[in-house]
Amino acid sequence: xxxxxxxxxxxxMGSRLKSNRIWKAIFIIATSFALLSLAVLLFRIFSxxxxxxxxxxLTNFASRIPEKAGIKAAxxxxxxxxxxxxxxxxxxxxxxAIYLEEYAKKNxxxxxxxxxxxxxxxxxxxxxxxxxxxxxxxxMDLGKSILAAGFTMSLLILxxxxxxxxxxxxxxxxxxxxxxxGMGATxxxxxxxxxxxAAIPGILTGSILALSRAxxxxxxxxxxxxxxxxxxxxxxxxxxxxxxxxxxxxxAKRPQEEFQFVAAAGIIVLMTVLVFMNSIAVFIRNKxxxxx
Amino acid sequence: MIQLKxxxxxxxxxxxxxxxxxxPTEKNVVFKTANFDLWYGEHHxxxxxxxxxxxxxxxxxxxxxxxxxxxxxxALNRMVELVPIVRTTGEINYRGRNIFSADYEVEELRTKxxxxxxxxxxxxxxxxxxxxxxxxxxxxxNKKILxxxxxxxxxxxxxxxxxxxxxxxxxxxxxxxxxxxxCIARCLAVEPDVILMDEPTSxxxxxxxxxxxxxxxxxxxxxxxxxxxxxxxxxxxxxxxTAFFLNGEIIEFDQTDKIFSTPADQRxxxxxxxxxx
Numbered sequence: 001x002x003x004x005x006x007x008x009x010x011x012x013m014g015s016r017l018k019s020n021r022i023w024k025a026i027f028i029i030a031t032s033f034a035l036l037s038l039a040v041l042l043f044r045i046f047s048x049x050x051x052x053x054x055x056x057x058l059t060n061f062a063s064r065i066p067e068k069a070g071i072k073a074a075x076x077x078x079x080x081x082x083x084x085x086x087x088x089x090x091x092x093x094x095x096x097a098i099y100l101e102e103y104a105k106k107n108x109x110x111x112x113x114x115x116x117x118x119x120x121x122x123x124x125x126x127x128x129x130x131x132x133x134x135x136x137x138x139x140m141d142l143g144k145s146i147l148a149a150g151f152t153m154s155l156l157i158l159x160x161x162x163x164x165x166x167x168x169x170x171x172x173x174x175x176x177x178x179x180x181x182g183m184g185a186t187x188x189x190x191x192x193x194x195x196x197x198a199a200i201p202g203i204l205t206g207s208i209l210a211l212s213r214a215x216x217x218x219x220x221x222x223x224x225x226x227x228x229x230x231x232x233x234x235x236x237x238x239x240x241x242x243x244x245x246x247x248x249x250x251x252a253k254r255p256q257e258e259f260q261f262v263a264a265a266g267i268i269v270l271m272t273v274l275v276f277m278n279s280i281a282v283f284i285r286n287k288x289x290x291x292x
Numbered sequence: 293m294i295q296l297k298x299x300x301x302x303x304x305x306x307x308x309x310x311x312x313x314x315x316p317t318e319k320n321v322v323f324k325t326a327n328f329d330l331w332y333g334e335h336h337x338x339x340x341x342x343x344x345x346x347x348x349x350x351x352x353x354x355x356x357x358x359x360x361x362x363x364x365x366x367a368l369n370r371m372v373e374l375v376p377i378v379r380t381t382g383e384i385n386y387r388g389r390n391i392f393s394a395d396y397e398v399e400e401l402r403t404k405x406x407x408x409x410x411x412x413x414x415x416x417x418x419x420x421x422x423x424x425x426x427x428x429x430x431x432x433x434n435k436k437i438l439x440x441x442x443x444x445x446x447x448x449x450x451x452x453x454x455x456x457x458x459x460x461x462x463x464x465x466x467x468x469x470x471x472x473x474x475c476i477a478r479c480l481a482v483e484p485d486v487i488l489m490d491e492p493t494s495x496x497x498x499x500x501x502x503x504x505x506x507x508x509x510x511x512x513x514x515x516x517x518x519x520x521x522x523x524x525x526x527x528x529x530x531x532x533x534t535a536f537f538l539n540g541e542i543i544e545f546d547q548t549d550k551i552f553s554t555p556a557d558q559r560x561x562x563x564x565x566x567x568x569x
Contacts, residue, residue: 176415
């Protein structure tokens with residue numbers, strides 16, 4: 001008894017192949033749509049901004065006159081911000097991940113904490129801005145300083161770093177830990193000599209991607225209320241400052257058309273910084289990836 | 293002779309004075325297990341285990357999958373405690389001290405009781421750094437001493453000639469059998485008293501298996517060895533004593549030739565003759 005009728009199989013062949021081709025086309029269209037939008041965006045920014053992008057743009061302070069407007073204060077401000085955010089968020093995030101993965105017992109409370117850290121990564125950035133305004137700016141009286149904004153941004157990306165570091169630590173095979181414990185190593189020695197060296201590429205990749213999110217984030221800075229027109233550079237972490245996305249946002253909402261071009265030039269600078277940071281992440285991932 | 297610096301608290305005596313040998317043929321007891329029970333949560337994995345493991349002997353543990361043989365070996369260096377839901381009662385005495393007593397630091401025990409695992413698990417480091425890992429965690433920094441330990445340990449594991457020219461290469465470049473001997477060398481570098489082996493050849497090809505078996509024969513001159521194996525011929529070839537585990541109990545524990553020629557229990561005979569398991 002044959003279950004497949006050869007004639008019917010051949011008859012259906014055509015329509016099966018046709019639906020195969022249709023689905024392939026749908027996926028190609030979806031991909032092209034994303035790529036095309038990106039290309040249009042890039043073209044618009046570069047065609048508008050390139051004319052204004054020169055050395056003066058990088059070394060001038062903000063100005064009312066579009067031709068004299070520069071991004072120096074915002075660029076330096078963003079670097080100051082990163083100088084706070086990077087150490088605070090990476091140290092806190094990696095330590096938390098080590099505790100959760102290596103020390104914390106597997107019980108309901110810790111499962112609840114783990115789940116909520118993942119949820120925190122999805123909380124809108126403006127909520128973190130409000131938290132920063134309440135706690136750091138007002139309660140701790142740090143004002144609209146680099147420190148206040150840096151702490152706020154650190155909180156914002158902390159969950160992302162914790163989750164990335166947890167995944168990197170979890171990816172280290174248990175046999176490696178057992179080998180270390182089996183020779184009488186303490187937990188700390190095992191973490192420092194076995195777990196972290198293997199997990200560091202993953203941790204750094206996740207951290208850099210999180211930092212590049214922080215450098216482009218605007219909403220928390222708007223909520224904290226940092227200024228946009230500054231004619232001086234910050235000299236310390238308690239100084240007031242401005243940042244790249246804030247400056248771009250301010251230019252983009254001005255009525256004069258020329259400022260749209262200035263904003264586009266600012267976006268090019270911001271994107272260059274982001275591409276640079278992401279390529280470091282890719283480089284680290286490719287260079288230090290370990291196999292087991 | 294290289295002395296490892298002890299980093300543990302000074303109040304802890306690492307080596308109990310060895311017992312006086314009462315007759316020339318009697319060997320010292322290394323591990324004395326008395327009325328030992330172990331649970332994984334609700335599962336009663338080891339039931340009333342009583343056995344003595346003697347110095348400079350190879351003790352093989354055989355039995356079907358899930359009989360508790362690996363669990364028992366991992367209890368001897370308290371590696372079972374990595375599973376959070378483990379509970380134990382009874383005692384395992386290592387050279388006269390109960391390893392489960394509150395003042396026995398697990399790091400101290402594992403320094404004396406080394407372990408070789410089922411799957412070769414070298415670190416993704418150079419061969420040299422793999423072997424030097426143990427001495428380093430115990431505080432040895434002197435390069436010359438480390439060099440000596442590395443060579444001695446690799447020779448001890450019969451792999452020095454294979455790797456002496458590429459000590460700085462990643463241990464992952466070696467074959468499975470070589471990796472396992474690197475792991476044995478890494479274990480020797482801590483100068484343990486006992487070596488636990490949890491199915492050390494189950495992931496290896498027959499030739500590598502043979503090399504590891506020969507190595508075990510050499511190592512028992514200096515160390516006491518407990519080896520878990522699925523392979524009954526292996527137990528018969530290399531061990532002095534054999535324990536047969538079934539469903540968490542010791543069915544029979546005796547001289548290996550006795551177990552394999554005239555077992556006292558019907559179940560042992562059924563198992564070694566391949567009727568189950």
